[in-house]
Amino acid sequence: xxxxxxxxxxxxxxxxxxxxxxxxxxxxxxxxxxxxxxxxxxxxxxxxxxxxxxxxxxxxxxxxxxxxxxxxxxxxxxxxxxxxxxxxxxxxxxxxxxxxxxxxxxxxxxxxxxxxxxxxxxxxx
Numbered sequence: 001x002x003x004x005x006x007x008x009x010x011x012x013x014x015x016x017x018x019x020x021x022x023x024x025x026x027x028x029x030x031x032x033x034x035x036x037x038x039x040x041x042x043x044x045x046x047x048x049x050x051x052x053x054x055x056x057x058x059x060x061x062x063x064x065x066x067x068x069x070x071x072x073x074x075x076x077x078x079x080x081x082x083x084x085x086x087x088x089x090x091x092x093x094x095x096x097x098x099x100x101x102x103x104x105x106x107x108x109x110x111x112x113x114x115x116x117x118x119x120x121x122x123x124x125x
């Protein structure tokens with residue numbers, strides 16, 4: 001069992017930065033692949049970034065590649081998302097997710113078992 005709590009969201013101007021954190025409880029965090037997803041009003045939840053359980057492989061949606069960095073600290077049971085050069089289209093509720101099962105894909109939300117409650121990110125133009 002993994003419980004996830006996100007923090008770090010807020011209001012920022014376009015071009016600014018935010019760092020999201022996801023604190024995890026449970027003994028399986030270090031063996032869990034982790035991901036960030038987001039959902040804008042009226043839109044479906046979409047993949048943002050993911051990282052394997054070791055932290056050696058990372059994956060990004062195309063629109064955030066080069067701007068966002070996903071990382072994890074297994075000693076602190078914490079997942080991070082550093083978001084730079086934010087744009088209004090990055091606005092949404094950001095969720096962290098975790099899974100212990102292996103799947104080839106990291107971008108499919110249905111492959112993740114555990115979800116946080118979300119944190120709001122708003123980017124003004």
